[in-house]
Amino acid sequence: MIKWKLSREALRLGLIAGGMGALTSLAGCMGTVPQPVFPLDRRLEELGPSRAPSLAGPWLALISHRDGRDQVVLLNVEDQRPVPLPGLNRPDAQPLSVGVDAKGERLALVRQLEGRTELLVYRRRLMGSQLVGMNPPGVPRRVMVRADGRELAVEVSRDGRWQVDLIAIP
Amino acid sequence: MKVWLTPLVLLAINLVLVGCGDLGLQRRRASPAGFALGGHEREQPALSGQGEWLASVVERHGRQTVMMQAQPSGAEVPLPLLRRFEPHDSPSLSWNGRYLALVGQEGGRRRVLILDRASGRLLPLQLPGDLQPEQLSLAPDGRRLALAGIARGRRLVQVFGLANLIEPDLPRGLAIGTMANPTLP
Numbered sequence: 097m098i099k100w101k102l103s104r105e106a107l108r109l110g111l112i113a114g115g116m117g118a119l120t121s122l123a124g125c126m127g128t129v130p131q132p133v134f135p136l137d138r139r140l141e142e143l144g145p146s147r148a149p150s151l152a153g154p155w156l157a158l159i160s161h162r163d164g165r166d167q168v169v170l171l172n173v174e175d176q177r178p179v180p181l182p183g184l185n186r187p188d189a190q191p192l193s194v195g196v197d198a199k200g201e202r203l204a205l206v207r208q209l210e211g212r213t214e215l216l217v218y219r220r221r222l223m224g225s226q227l228v229g230m231n232p233p234g235v236p237r238r239v240m241v242r243a244d245g246r247e248l249a250v251e252v253s254r255d256g257r258w259q260v261d262l263i264a265i266p
Numbered sequence: 267m268k269v270w271l272t273p274l275v276l277l278a279i280n281l282v283l284v285g286c287g288d289l290g291l292q293r294r295r296a297s298p299a300g301f302a303l304g305g306h307e308r309e310q311p312a313l314s315g316q317g318e319w320l321a322s323v324v325e326r327h328g329r330q331t332v333m334m335q336a337q338p339s340g341a342e343v344p345l346p347l348l349r350r351f352e353p354h355d356s357p358s359l360s361w362n363g364r365y366l367a368l369v370g371q372e373g374g375r376r377r378v379l380i381l382d383r384a385s386g387r388l389l390p391l392q393l394p395g396d397l398q399p400e401q402l403s404l405a406p407d408g409r410r411l412a413l414a415g416i417a418r419g420r421r422l423v424q425v426f427g428l429a430n431l432i433e434p435d436l437p438r439g440l441a442i443g444t445m446a447n448p449t450l451p
Contacts, residue, residue, distance in 0.1 A: 129392045130411060130426035137424055146423040149412035151403040156412055158423050173410065173425060198315070198406055231293065242313045243361060243406035244437070249311035249320065260311040260322050262337075263293050 139176040143169060148191075152243050153198035159191045168194050168205060170220075182223045193238040197245030202265060204228075204239040204248050215239060215250060217265055226266055234259070241265075308333070312357045315406045315437055319363035323354055332357045332368055347388045351379055358404040360435035367404040367411060378402060378413065382432060389431060397424060408435045 136156075140146060146160040146169075156171045167185045171178050179200070185191075186209065193206040203218040205225075215236040218225040230236060234252035241248055248263045310323040321334045330353035334343045348354065351370030358367045366381045378391040378399050393399065393413070401414040414423045 128389050128431055129394060130428055131430060132394060133410065133425045133427055140423055140425070145421040147414045147421055148401065149403045149414050149423045149425075151405045151410055151412040151425070153406070156423075156425065158412075158414075238310060240312055242317050243315035244317075247313060247317050249313045251309050251311055257307045258309045260308055260320070261293070262311075262313070262317075262320070 133173070136171075136173055136176050139171065148193055150195045150240065152196050152241070153200065155196045155198070155200040157194045157196040157203055159194055166191050168203070170196065170200065170203065172200070179220070181218065181220070184218050184225065195239050195241035195248070197241045198243040199245060202241060202245045204241045204265075206236045206239050206250075213237075215248075217248070228263060228266065230261070234261075310356060312359050313337075314359040314363040315361035319359055321357035321359050321366060321368075323357065329353055330355065332366070334363070334366060343383075345381065347381060347386070348379065351377060351390075356401045358402055359406075360404060360408045361406045361437045362435050364435040365404060365408050365432060367402055369399050369402060376400070376415075378411070380404070380411075380428075380432065391426075391431075393426075397422075406435070406437075408432050 143160040144162050146158045148159045150157040151173075154172050154174045156173050158169055159166050160169045162169075165187065168181060168191050169178055170181055181203070184203070184205065188209065190208040191205055192208065192213070195204045196202070201220050203220070204215065205218060206213065206215050213235050215228045215230070216225045217228060228248070230252055232254065234254040236250050236252050237258075238251040239248055246265055248265060250261045250263060252259050252261050308322045308324045312321045313319065317337055319334060320337050321332055323330055324333050325331070332345065332348060332354040334345060335341060336343070345366070348368070348370065351372055353371055355369040359365070364382065364384050366383065368379055370377050370379045372390070376399050378393060380389040380391065381387075382389070395417055397413060397415045397417040399413050399415040403412045405411070409427065409429055411426045411428055412423055413426065414421070416422075
């Protein structure tokens with residue numbers, strides 16, 4: 097009788113241990129759950145449809161569809177506030193890709209304007225931008241800014257091939 | 267060598283170095299993608315915080331795969347843990363290249379993956395909601411991840427905190443006390 101009781105107890109413990117093991121394995125298969133940043137997500141929902149994020153330090157740059165056109169938006173992730181970018185968003189331009197450095201000082205932008213695709217670097221303190229030419233000639237598509245703000249990595253189309261250029265920020 | 271030739275030789279060396287320095291500082295071509303790649307075509311570049319590492323997407327054996335190279339040598343780092351998650355998209359690196367985040371694929375589903383190169387651990391993230399990830403950006407310190415994708419038929423960007431999953435990868439020389447605002451290079 098005692099033997100029977102013991103083996104039932106052992107079976108119960110075994111089932112519990114097995115169940116816990118299965119749950120652990122399942123969680124392992126499913127992956128690890130990152131924490132959403134709730135107040136920021138609400139702010140991003142308000143911005144409308146968005147794409148092409150670039151995250152560095154407390155800064156998030158992205159392209160958002162607002163007021164009937166695509167625009168570059170720079171947000172401080174910590175206070176969820178958009179930062180003004182005077183002179184960057186032209187109503188006649190279509191932004192394609194954006195990058196920001198960890199100080200939020202330098203932004204790089206690929207945009208289409210008057211039938212051309214161009215790359216430019218915008219300095220927030222100066223509220224001005226500078227065009228960056230492709231050499232040898234090519235058409236830029238994507239850009240990222242190194243976190244220390246000293247270099248761009250650009251995806252460029254040349255002779256029907258995609259290449260990568262690394263350009264020191266002027 | 268005659269003594270009077272020495273200043274002339276030094277001048278010549280200086281002129282050559284100035285010329286090279288100027289070219290090197292302004293613009294450099296990314297190190298070659300490797301001989302096995304034929305056309306040397308590559309896309310979606312991502313540099314680490316101080317430019318020591320470059321990740322990009324190349325086509326290898328007919329699959330889109332991420333390639334990670336030291337700069338400027340071009341020496342490639344093997345990434346065998348990521349192979350079963352091809353095709354790869356949108357690589358993004360932390361400050362010192364410790365973390366490589368990207369969008370991969372598993373069983374027909376797009377997955378967000380973070381490879382910790384220091385521990386050799388691969389973290390497949392389980393995203394809350396129904397976001398189909400397309401593009402991502404890892405904050406250089408590894409504290410946050412921005413994802414762009416489609417959820418409920420709408421194109422959106424979401425930001426996730428990673429502080430409970432991975433430790434920070436800070437720029438060299440930054441004291442732990444300044445971690446609250448690690449924006450300095």
